[in-house]
């Protein structure tokens with residue numbers, strides 16, 4: 001099954017707790033602290049694997065977690081770090097982290113860190129200084145980072161085939177490449193995009209054939225619109241238009257061309273800025289000459305080719321044209337388009353913020369929250385250290401400024417403290 005869009009939540013591993021312990025041996029008085037640090041929590045990475053074609057296996061699991069770090073132990077033994085988790089994604093996967101553009105993975109083995117594992121808590125051996133020789137203090141492990149991540153495949157191809165259902169896109173792809181897409185004489189034969197590699201005189205390029213587009217696609221009709229994203233990276237769009245005649249007006253190739261163009265424009269203004277080749281297909285069928293003549297008269301300044309995907313007539317010329325056109329640069333590249341449409345916001349985050357709710361002072365902010373999470377409040381010295389750090393951050397002054405009096409309740413990260421001047 002071809003799944004080209006998933007949203008998953010990721011939680012990196014939590015760091016292991018640090019340990020409080022002292023060396024106790026015969027004949028070694030004042031052995032000193034020897035509590036080891038906790039191990040680091042595992043990270044989560046995405047890695048590009050060009051042999052993968054779908055995000056199906058990620059769609060089964062809505063939540064991924066990396067392993068936690070282990071606790072530090074006595075005798076300066078450090079906890080083992082948690083194992084990293086590497087999730088494989090297909091080439092062309094765009095990663096949005098918490099709704100913002102994060103990465104575009106294209107080449108094989110390209111790997112990015114998405115959420116970082118928590119730091120291991122320090123054991124008491126780490127707190128030893130010349131003046132402070134017997135610390136009874138350690139930290140808890142830091143929680144791992146969490147994120148909501150959306151993955152979307154944007155297939156990597158140089159040329160995209162677009163057209164109405166049944167116009168012969170898949171037939172044409174099977175003609176020019178080794179791809180074997182399903183072909184049949186009914187609309188919507190192609191349900192997911194097909195890729196084919198065209199080799200010609202020592203050069204090669206990739207063509208994407210997507211499901212047919214119909215009028216009203218941009219309002220959700222048919223299947224094609226969802227798949228237009230897969231031709232967003234291409235340099236060339238090839239409009240495949242059926243010129244075999246029917247009596248009704250709907251088979252006028254010029255009308256088809258206009259409808260297609262309108263749908264593409266409604267999808268994205270960038271699509272219609274690509275290089276275009278118009279392919280009038282099925283010229284082996286009788287009485288299409290009249291249509292072709294009229295079409296050419298109405299669209300004079302466009303590249304128009306006549307082919308028969310079934311007999312192969314005109315197909316070589318099409319390949320040569322595509323190759324020639326590929327050498328011309330595009331006015332807009334996919335990369336720029338992505339950057340333009342998803343602007344990264346850098347938000348300044350203060351160390352802490354204070355709000356008053358029902359007389360309680362609520363303190364938030366990632367720095368102070370992390371500090372709170374790694375502090376072991378049952379250790380006297382850890383508590384003292386905590387108080388020192390938040391004083392240096394300026395929390396006490398801020399609380400006083402906001403009118404806090406002795407005995408008021410201050411809430412940090414779910415913990416309640418009583419304010420004292």
Ligand SMILES: Nc1nc2c(ncn2[C@@H]2O[C@H](COP(=O)(O)OP(=O)(O)OP(=O)(O)O)[C@@H](O)[C@H]2O)c(=O)[nH]1
Nearest residue numbers: 165166167168169170171185188189190212282309
């Ligand atoms: N006579 C003739 N028939 C053709 C030609 N090209 C395609 N066909 C026929 O048209 C029908 C549709 O072809 P497909 O290649 O499946 O069309 P498609 O554009 O991929 O259609 P969807 O996947 O539904 O969008 C098939 O029966 C083909 O055999 C051609 O050049 N001449």
Ligand SMILES: [Mg+2]
Nearest residue numbers: 169170189190
């Ligand atoms: Mg098809």
